[in-house]
Amino acid sequence: MIQEKIKLATTSLTQDEALAVYRDMILGRVFEDRCAQMYYQGKMFGFVHLYSGQEAVSSGVISQLGPLDYVSSTYRDHVHALSKGVPARAVMAELFGKATGCSRGRGGSMHLFSAEHRLLGGYAFVAEGIPVATGSAFKSKYLKEVLNDPHRTEVTACFFGDGASNNGAFFESMNMAALWKLPILFVCENNLWSIGMAHSRASSVHDIYKKALAFDIPGVQVDGMDVVAVHKVAKEAIERARAGEGPTLIEALTYRFRGHSLADPDELRDKEEKERWRKQDPIPKFQHFLYEQGMATELELKSIDREIEVAIDDAVQFALDSPEPPVDEIYRFIHAEDE
Amino acid sequence: MASRLFFEALRDAIVEEMDRDPNVFVLGEDVGHYGGSYKVTKDLHRKYGELRMLDTPIAEASFSGLAVGAAMCGLRPILEGMNMGFLLLAFSQIANNGGMLRYTSGGQFTVPMVVRGPGGVGRQLGAEHSQRLEAYFYAVPGLKIVAPSTPKEAKGLLKAAIRDNNTVLFFEHVLLYNLREDIPEDDDFIIPLGKANVLREGEDITIVSYSRMVHHCLQAVDSLVAEGYEPEVIDLRTLKPLDLETIGKSLKKTHRLLIVEEDYKTGGLGGEIIALIDEHYFDELDAPAVRLASKDIPTPYNGRMEAVTIPQPEDIIREAKKLMEA
Incomplete structure (x- = not known):
């Protein structure tokens, strides 16, 4: 089986796709920056884990999924939700705990859900979502082979971090997915840190993609700060999954520009390390690529940036204006019977 | 009518x-080719194939999570714990996902799964x-819990559990x-969830039980009746949601x-029921309610020690006599 590090990517991105990816990355970045502001202004509460720095992974993978494909996420789930098409209004409103939020104010930052967008949820225990995503992939196989559904095979993209790659659920799920050739991408966003535990101190094998060897499935390591490279790797994995050839483990080397959560003072990580990764910022890198390929001018990208700023202003205003869920509905949704 | 053993039912x-x-x-584990540890699914893989009678690796947490994901996406898994104790390894998936996910998702996803x-x-x-x-x-919000006492009960309740849109834990007793x-x-023979069963009517005492202990109660009742007492016996069937109304109605008599x-x-559940009776039916009691339960010890291997660990007829x-004479 292929176990490889992808160095340089020749892209198959069309101009339209590239601009959509760019827009999605900016959406993620601006949304998260605004979350930090709102958190410090006391508009949102609890644990808020921001994704800034990792946008190339979410956008590079999810931009290639269709509406019938599934995504599962972790507690760092805002941007995965946005990439899957959940409106910024609904995500922001959820963070404000409002009735109009994508989980109707019951979930919060770490539990974003959208049945309509096939977002299976943010799961707040490390590795918790991996078996669930394996279940949606099982359902897609069942749909084809038991229920004889004629449509193209649905694919699940399952996102988790380096910390999860040391958890039993990761191994157990990859085993089942490989065994039954389930249509799933295991996307490990290796940002090198599990709160304060350095990846190198937590995993006996530093290259997570090599863990795929144990299950005889393809494992690929990719520069997670390069959306073009992520896009290419994900494209191949999605094609394999749709063709019934089973799962792929993708290790995207990436970095979070902020602390573990907004409650984390981020004092442990080395300043030089942070600066080194800052220079790898996936957004300027992709801008440069777009200019180089003649796919966009600076003016065009700036106009996208402005549109996103306006959309996020609108999302914040929507969240502010939205009502709280009525407290007398506190028992609503416990059981399937209550609607 | 057909005569059936519990596992056949x-x-x-x-x-x-x-x-x-x-x-x-x-x-x-072993539900397919092997037919289940107690042969509940014997030969069914021949009829339904490998995907509908899915033999899983021994990975309780993850195959439970897989069942959750499948259920969220429209399938209706029946998950067999080879021994239910093994599912302690799957506590998080059953509690966090099976129990709570519908709520945290604001009602968008349901997890219609039988464990x-x-x-x-x-x-x-x-x-x-x-x-x-x-x-x-x-205590886990969102879960339903069922524990049948006889083959007929098992069949009717399991069918109801499979048709239910929530995660239902279905405890079968090995004996x-x-x-x-x-x-x-x-x-379409169904026993609805959430309804207790009055097995025997009587005026002197209400004895509430479930699963195998129902049979110990019925043995005890034979002796009590021979001595002239008239106990009422209630099989809870569904432990959660609890049919408090049926217990309360009985207490108004006994x-x-x-x-x-x-x-x-x-x-345990006994303590919970007593607290609920205190809240809702305190005035009906002529004596403090009593619970007979297992001793708070890991079940010992030794046969005699094991026997005294659990309530015997x-x-x-x-205890019933003490209560009736109080």
Whole structure:
């Protein structure tokens, strides 16, 4: 089986796709920056884990999924939700705990859900979502082979971090997915840190993609700060999954520009390390690529940036204006019977 | 009517529901080729194929999570715990996802999953294979919990559990699998969840129990009746949601309550029922309610020690008499 590090990517991105990816990355970045502001202004509460720095992974993978494909996420789930098409209004409103939020104010930052967008949820225990995503992939196989559904095979993209790659659920799920050739991408966003535990101190094998060897499935390591490279790797994995050839483990080397959560003072990580990764910022890198390929001018990208700023202003205003869920509905949704 | 053993009644329920709904499938350890540890799914893989009778690796947490994901996406998994005790390894997936996910998703995703299998104190199976999990799971919001006492009950309740849109824990007792009973031959024979069953009417005391302990209660009642007492016996069937109304109605007649459970006394269902009776029916009681439960110890291997760990008919007779004479 292929176990490889992808160095340089020749892209198959069309101009339209590239601009959509760019827009999605900016959406993620601006949304998260605004979350930090709102958190410090006391508009949102609890644990808020921001994704800034990792946008190339979410956008590079999810931009290639269709509406019938599934995504599962972790507690760092805002941007995965946005990439899957959940409106910024609904995500922001959820963070404000409002009735109009994508989980109707019951979930919060770490539990974003959208049945309509096939977002299976943010799961707040490390590795918790991996078996669930394996279940949606099982359902897609069942749909084809038991229920004889004629449509193209649905694919699940399952996102988790380096910390999860040391958890039993990761191994157990990859085993089942490989065994039954389930249509799933295991996307490990290796940002090198599990709160304060350095990846190198937590995993006996530093290259997570090599863990795929144990299950005889393809494992690929990719520069997670390069959306073009992520896009290419994900494209191949999605094609394999749709063709019934089973799962792929993708290790995207990436970095979070902020602390573990907004409650984390981020004092442990080395300043030089942070600066080194800052220079790898996936957004300027992709801008440069777009200019180089003649796919966009600076003016065009700036106009996208402005549109996103306006959309996020609108999302914040929507969240502010939205009502709280009525407290007398506190028992609503416990059981399937209550609607 | 057809005469069926307990495990056959469960199989009938599964077959009928799988024939009725192609989204229903079974997964777990050795449910396929081997036919299940207590032969509940024997030979069903031949009829339904590998995907609908899915033999899983021994990875309880993850195949439970897989069942959750499949259920969220429209399938209706019946997950067999080879021994229900093993599902302690899947506590997070059952509690966080099976129980709570509908709520945290604001009602968008439901998890229509049945988690069933053998448990309870068997014959010298040792501590880890003699577990009762009902109290461990009782507090989890969103879960339903069922514990049938006879083959007919097992069939009717399992069919209801499979059709239910919530996660239902379905506790089967290892010592009941070879019990025989006549069962109606009707595909739509259903016993609704949440309704207790008054097994015997009487005026002197209300004895509440479930699963195998119902049989210990009935043995005790034979002796009590021979001595001239008239106990009322209630089989809870569904532990959660609890049918408090049926217990309360009985207390209005008997004014005395004895609860018999095989789970640990501490933190158990008996304590919960007594607290609820205090809240809702305190004035009906002529004597403090009493609970008979297992001793708070890991179930010992030794046969005699094991026997005294759980409530026996003579314990029930003794406590019932004390209560009726109080």
